[in-house]
Amino acid sequence: MEELRAEDIMTRDVVTCSPDEPLLAVVNMLATKKFSCLVIVEDKAPLGIVTERDLVEVLFDTLQGVTWSELPIGNFMTSPVVTVTEDITLDDLVMMSHLKKIRHMPVVNELGELIGIITQSNIIAGFYQSTDLS
Numbered sequence: 001m002e003e004l005r006a007e008d009i010m011t012r013d014v015v016t017c018s019p020d021e022p023l024l025a026v027v028n029m030l031a032t033k034k035f036s037c038l039v040i041v042e043d044k045a046p047l048g049i050v051t052e053r054d055l056v057e058v059l060f061d062t063l064q065g066v067t068w069s070e071l072p073i074g075n076f077m078t079s080p081v082v083t084v085t086e087d088i089t090l091d092d093l094v095m096m097s098h099l100k101k102i103r104h105m106p107v108v109n110e111l112g113e114l115i116g117i118i119t120q121s122n123i124i125a126g127f128y129q130s131t132d133l134s
Contacts, residue, residue: 006093007086009126010107010116016041019048019074023058026050026073036119037104040077044113046106048077083108084118090126093118 016039017026026038040048054076058068068076083106084093097103097120107116
């Protein structure tokens, strides 16, 4: 059986925003759409990523009395973001996710433009797809 690659399992319709988007708008988008992350882009290139983990830190600061809702999301994103290309193998995705302790990896083309995203759900689905159980 041919080894699966990022292009075979990635989510292609990635929800993005600019680094100037207000934090409150991003939190609303994540909550209403039930997303676990949002890629921050500029000129189609990923600059950073905001995950549920990042928002827990914002919540902690808010509970300490700091007001963040109007600040741009660029202040809170994880950057630089770890990206992968569409030809990376499923095995390498698992290794990278484990070693770097990340659960979301934007997929870029040869121009560095965002073309998809790999999440833990994609990885699990890829392993299921590659077994005889599927």
